[in-house]
Amino acid sequence: VFLLNSSTLLLTRHFSKSSAARPGELWDAVVLTAADAAQAGAFREQLAEKLRREQLPRAVRYLVCADPPGPRIGNGGSTLHALRCLEEQYGDQWTSFTVLLIHSGGYSQRLPNASALGKIFTALPLGEPLYQMLELKLSMYIDFPRHMKPGVLVTCSDDIELYSTGVTEAITFDKPGFTALAHPSDLAVGTTHGVFVLDPSSFSGKGGLEYGSCYRFLHKPDVETMHQSGAVCVRRDRPQLSSPGSCGDSAVASECVYTDSVFYMDHSTAQQLLHFYKQMGTLGCEIDAYGDFLQALGPGATPDYTKNTRNVSKEDSGLVAVRQQLYSLLQGTALNVIVLNNSQFYHIGTTQEYLFHFTAESKLRFELGLQPVAFSICPDSARTLDQLSIIQSILEPGCVIGPGSVIEYSRIGPEVSVGKGSIVSGSYINFSVDIPSECFLSSVSVKMADGVEYVTMVFGVGDDLKKSVKSLSDIHSLRFFGASLPECLDLWSLEASDQLFSSEDTRLGLWTARIFPVCSTLSESVRMSLNMLNSVQHKSAFKVSGFQLLSVEEMLTYKDVEDMLQFRKQIYDEICLQRQKEKSDYRMNGT
Template sequence: MQEKKFVRYKKLLVEEAKGVKGMQFFDVVVITASDEQQAKIYEEQLLWRKQLKTIPSRPSYHVLHDPPGVKIGNGGATFVALDFLRHKYPTQFDGLRILLIHAGGYSQRTPQHSVCGKIFAALPAGPFKGCSMLEMCFAMLCDIPAKSPPGVMLKCGDDIIIFDSDLCSFDKPGFTALAHRSTVDIAYTHGVFCLEASEESGGQEQGAARCRRFTHKPSLERMRKYGALMNNELEAYTDSTFFFDMPMAMRLLTWWDEREQQVSCEVDAYGDLLQALGPEADDEYIGKGCDLLSETRRSLFQALHGMELNVCKVDNSRFWHIGTIPEMLDHFCGSTSFLVEASGGSIRQEGFALEIGAHGLGYYTKSLTSCTICSRTHESAAIGTRSVVEFCTLGDVRIGRDCLLSCVTLKDGMVVPDGIFLQTVSIMLDGRTSFVTQVMRTSDDVKQSGTLDKMSWLGMSMKQACSVLGLDEETLHALKGEAGKFWEARLYPVAESREQSVSL
């Protein structure tokens, strides 16, 4: 499947370079960012990739950041994007084919993507050498605009899906979502579609099926209650990308206008929009509270209740989430089928053994390997299995297994133990370029919070680490003795060079 998509995508770029109006692509591409600074970085990335001709230059690109203040989530960002576009293209809006990619956030579970965002994360496989998630996204969706009416295709920036577009139809009114046949373990952390009884047996019928209801991150009991389970309760249909047409976009904007074009809480584009749809949708997910989120959900439910939700079942699809360090190490180093299937055939199956999982999908297994992306390494450097090295310059060094190194420079003789995350970031300090190197375990919870004796870092409590490293506990967190966040801890010194930064 992916090899055909790569061919189509490259054909699109060649036709554009020749000035030939050939394949249809999205008219507008919108990428959302968390704030103005992140938006500027995204705009620079887009400009660079257009110059490299790895993305089409014909679409209008817009990077939109969230308004300052309270977090509004990808649902709130969807409304901001729609509002911007209807004013930007007042006479064209209802005829546009729009790709909306939610890429805001600071990628705390993959800190190497915090600066440039997950959507620009480098991949070891794809339509081009050194391609990013963005090029992969464009390649896998490049044939959708010709199959869909004007509307919005919405996706998140941290997943890769490979599916047969010929099985998809977006001509039914309202919302149409891709539905992937997945294990129950995956369903716990995704949205789940509850299909009509005649549709739940699976199959590869072309077109869209009718969905009774959608439930977000459900428990096993809830999936049983709603009749979402299949294959002896081993499987369910889960979400990824969805489409809505322009009449639905206008319906959403009507709600937005009634709210005076603002929300004051985090709205989820999946949980808070899709759960209101389908003939069996109810307001159980809203809760009985009077808080802002419950009130916003209730208002959205009233605006969308009664609208249908259609799904395109893509049973033989592949879905990869690149949202955590362990996931990245698995996918990039051969413990999943990612390298074979996402390469479009350029990485062969030799040495891989095909195994069929409980849900019928094929997985390739082989001895784990390491992965080096856009890096210069000494011929004698040793990199351990299940370790990823990206944008690094390595001398004659030894890197342990289960490591992730990003943008670091290591001199001859340096050793990195097993399970270490190491990243060097350039910063502006007092008008000068300086460097900071972040070090932690690849298993450390970057989102943890609490007092210093409750948070762990490098296998010990942060309180112990302060004692070992001679760090001042009072300056580690601005809150001093109170609960703080690992992400905001002042752990790392500033240096004048990359090499010095690693050595401090």
């Protein structure tokens, strides 16, 4: 019995249409974290729209909590700040709440079509109307509140956990301290996740669901550390912990580790963390909800990790001190583990993962029943292709979409061809064009002095938008669709200077490069950006120096959420009309 199936999703929609739910049946509060006030505003607008359309359970309190202004505080800081928001919003009432806290405040640099409106509102190729990640999260965890003592379940906006248990088994969160779900994973997966060193006396490896305790939590460990710590299990007919330091005979059996996904903290632990946050006043550094909370837990925890800044994106002077204080606070707190032996953890946070899970023969696509064409109007010729994903879009007869491509929230004209493995998002293409393979194209409405205007970002799907260099002499290492950035700038008649980059600090990268022209119409902005890409591909000049240019970073600052949602709504309304027409035609023909 997989936890998630179409009936579970329909149940979420059922709760959306009725305000009646038995006490404890739904979450008391669902909290979305946001990186800043602008992102929080975008989330609130989308929540309001979804509630208006009866796509979310109405009996739940929805709270959007923006990180405080100033230095970034990481998802650990966001967790602490969200606890404060809960207390400010609901007073003592929240002490009895079951809370789902979804970390949704990233800028989504590795999946930029989700940057403007948020990863938690990423559309899935499923449902009429479409399901987004938020409904998927609510559906996946639909049974949890009924088996949970007051407390907070912490999850991310871009991962999916599917598991099967016995019909009578339920996942219960009723122990003090922290409780985490654990999934069997290859050792390679363990190097990029949290890994549990399970207490052998509490773990047998039998059955689909097992409650155990964790001796120690490792954050993104290397393979050697996993072996030395006793985290590695040997999978024969069932997982068994190998002794610490042994390498196992992988020729006979495969090795696995148990990796993290979501975790729960009971209310008194949440209260402890909130008290700590209030005492701190401001954090001033990025802390990790997984690395900095969970590594302090369990009898085998040591403070060594507090000084290890290997996995930190930006080292802050106060980080080690804050970690040490958190360690002192949480040391001795239990880390309970719910081992899900028949489970699968999926991540959809990068362009590659997004394309793979939505268009290839992925297990996730099969398990969720993801559709090649979801809530869209498109010619029959496109419907015969299985290896693509058309999501709430209108495609006119004549257009050609290559295999492995995703089109979402777009209008595609008859003379458009899209190559293989591309992503087109929020765009209107009403002119003749060949979009190359592995192209990433995403349009954003922006509020400028003259009103609403449009900018379209274009990249290669494999381009690294997170990469940055510190000086102009190093920008040749930045690659745009296979070419070095200085080569591209020459073709576009742009000068490499500090003014070319929007970042206040010295982060020079594709994310902060002011290269995308602001245009008065959506289709014109798409045309301009595709011309820029074409010039790079064919090494032919295309001058953009006469335009106002924005970086992706600035697009998000100036984004006009209302206009973007309006464009989506026009597509939505048109599809609904078409569906009604099809139904009435069907009835007419049937009589």
